[in-house]
Amino acid sequence: MNRPYIFCHMATSLDGKIMGKYMGEPKSKLASDWFYNIAFGEQAHYKNQGWLSGRTTTDDNFTHYKKPDLNADAPIVPEGDFILPKKTDKYYISIDTSGKLGWQSNTLKYKDTTATVLEVLTNKVSNAYKDFLRRKEISYIIAGEDSLDIALLLDKLKNVFHLDSIMLGGGAVLNWSFIQEGFCDELSLVLSPVADGSPDTPALFEARKNISEDTPVSFTLKNIETKDNSSVWLTYSVDNRKDA
Numbered sequence: 001m002n003r004p005y006i007f008c009h010m011a012t013s014l015d016g017k018i019m020g021k022y023m024g025e026p027k028s029k030l031a032s033d034w035f036y037n038i039a040f041g042e043q044a045h046y047k048n049q050g051w052l053s054g055r056t057t058t059d060d061n062f063t064h065y066k067k068p069d070l071n072a073d074a075p076i077v078p079e080g081d082f083i084l085p086k087k088t089d090k091y092y093i094s095i096d097t098s099g100k101l102g103w104q105s106n107t108l109k110y111k112d113t114t115a116t117v118l119e120v121l122t123n124k125v126s127n128a129y130k131d132f133l134r135r136k137e138i139s140y141i142i143a144g145e146d147s148l149d150i151a152l153l154l155d156k157l158k159n160v161f162h163l164d165s166i167m168l169g170g171g172a173v174l175n176w177s178f179i180q181e182g183f184c185d186e187l188s189l190v191l192s193p194v195a196d197g198s199p200d201t202p203a204l205f206e207a208r209k210n211i212s213e214d215t216p217v218s219f220t221l222k223n224i225e226t227k228d229n230s231s232v233w234l235t236y237s238v239d240n241r242k243d244a
């Protein structure tokens, strides 16, 4: 396969939500630890060389909607990708096609895991934003003219970064855009035995205008495991998966 293996690994409530009040319940916390260990633990089930995240997920969890410190008079940066040596074992692959995220550091910490930030931009991103990333010593790659070209991104991750197996880590919009285009091999779902019925929180997948369609996709069950506290881990292969 001339692209990395992609597993979408997500934790949801019993009503299919990926964030919200249910997360504060003790049984959710146990499921969340299981979720972490499957993909990030010392005995992780998956080979996880990096994880892909949508811009909203990054702002909600790491950059907290800070504005980037832009210099409108910055000298014109060289065209193309800007790639520095990796500082940690894993990459955090940040989909930020317009160049919005106000990074403060070129690494981040998620529980016990530290990761090197790799920004994924398109050619519509301003010179000032690319200059900002360079000043922060944050690597970036260009994948697409004005919208994300997933096939090109995966080609670079495989052939430039030599990544064989990466996690599609949400949120809902990012996940669905990869699945719609056939660029997800496996779905790994840890279900907490908790629900909150909220009408306002996103579910596992979400189509977004100009990013993805709502064409149905089917899945084939691979395995089911349970934990004492009633959490369930489901794995599926994705029926429409294709090579890059």
Ligand SMILES: NC(=O)c1ccc[n+]([C@@H]2O[C@H](COP(=O)([O-])OP(=O)(O)OC[C@H]3O[C@@H](n4cnc5c(N)ncnc54)[C@H](OP(=O)(O)O)[C@@H]3O)[C@@H](O)[C@H]2O)c1
Binding pocket: 009, 010, 011, 012, 017, 018, 019, 053, 054, 055, 056, 057, 058, 060, 061, 095, 096, 097, 098, 100, 147, 148, 169, 170, 171, 172, 173, 174, 175, 177, 178, 202, 206, 211
């Ligand atoms: N429970 C879990 O396992 C889990 C895991 C991850 C995240 N989450 C939660 O999920 C929530 C966010 O989910 P979300 O669905 O609202 O947002 P998201 O998928 O994190 O981010 C959506 C944004 O990412 C960019 N994007 C995503 N796919 C793109 C594509 N194919 N092409 C171009 N741009 C793309 C766009 O950014 P622009 O708007 O800048 O164009 C889009 O608006 C967060 O609160 C997070 O905490 C939960």
